[in-house]
């Protein structure tokens with residue numbers, strides 16, 4: 488349900504329109520700019536004051552604080568939720584969020600920027616997710632594979648990692664789930680991104696395009712558009728959309744499907760924008776860390792459960808959740824690869840492990856399964872999917 492937005496009007500009692508002639512319009516413009524300058528001065532002073540307070544928070548956390556203590560997605564989610572609650576326009580929630588996201592990012596990076604590894608190369612949607620979650624004041628490094636991101640987080644070479652986990656039309660990224668079976672990393676946050684696919688090419692028209700490069704997932708997300716517009720072209724799956732863009736940057740008879748930041752990085756014109764078949768095409772990413780976080784007030788918990796045997800296995804898992812009033816939002820099963828027909832379950836539930844209901848349900852599941860791991864308790868995504876948000 489869209490929120491009833493309060494109408495926003497500037498309080499410019501002294502500023503009429505230009506009915507009285509151009510001199511009056513000029514005076515009004517000068518007056519408005521003076522007021523903008525005065526506001527900018529106050530905003531800048533307030534941002535500097537905020538940065539000072541963030542520095543004080545950092546000192547209070549102590550020299551020996553770990554990345555999970557100085558980067559706090561739970562606290563950031565609370566700050567951003569309040570930004571949305573307070574917003575009365577005229578800027579959209581997503582725009583206000585972006586502004587505050589960057590302020591917090593800059594405040595956090597005062598001493599040294601966070602090191603974040605992501606599934607590269609540069610120009611992927613995962614890089615976009617990094618900036619959506621951490622702002623631009625991070626030191627982001629592109630990795631060649633999902634395993635590499637897990638490895639670098641686990642080994643402490645970076646503070647956090649970002650990998651895709653599911654797409655609204657293509658389903659789960661199984662490789663990401665499987666990595667949790669062999670790693671101790673935790674989930675520190677989730678990011679949801681609306682994915683817009685564009686056709687990048689130096690060709691002047693669709694008729695000149697003989698080949699289309701893209702990641703398999705992007706080809707699948709644009710299947711109907713491609714069938715309708717580029718039926719004659721050969722479709723070639725490559726390791727990432729950024730790689731697709733790299734391949735076509737000097738090839739006027741080829742096109743790539745990728746996001747806008749790949750178009751900017753590789754300097755390729757967008758011939759057609761938003762060619763995804765489903766308008767609400769969304770990808771969810773996980774932020775990987777090494778520690779469990781305290782509650783933010785609106786959290787999700789991901790569990791990995793292994794070693795449930797027999798015909799009642801799934802019931803054994805779900806029954807304690809329902810008995811203790813815990814809402815399960817997703818369940819995925821993956822072959823354990825240890826024994827034939829043996830499965831590991833990945834379960835998302837609402838709430839935090841500190842909540843009494845979830846604590847009790849977990850204790851019961853633990854008594855029935857050979858292995859239960861809490862992969863993470865993390866704030867529900869704030870950036871990306873906003874109910875009632877104005878674009």
Ligand SMILES: O=C(O)C(=O)C[C@]1(C(=O)O)C=C[C@@H](O)C=C1
Pocket residue numbers: 541544545557558559560562563566590591594595
């Ligand atoms: O509240 C904190 O713990 C802070 O470090 C301050 C602050 C902020 O700028 O608001 C900065 C970084 C954290 O990720 C969360 C919040």
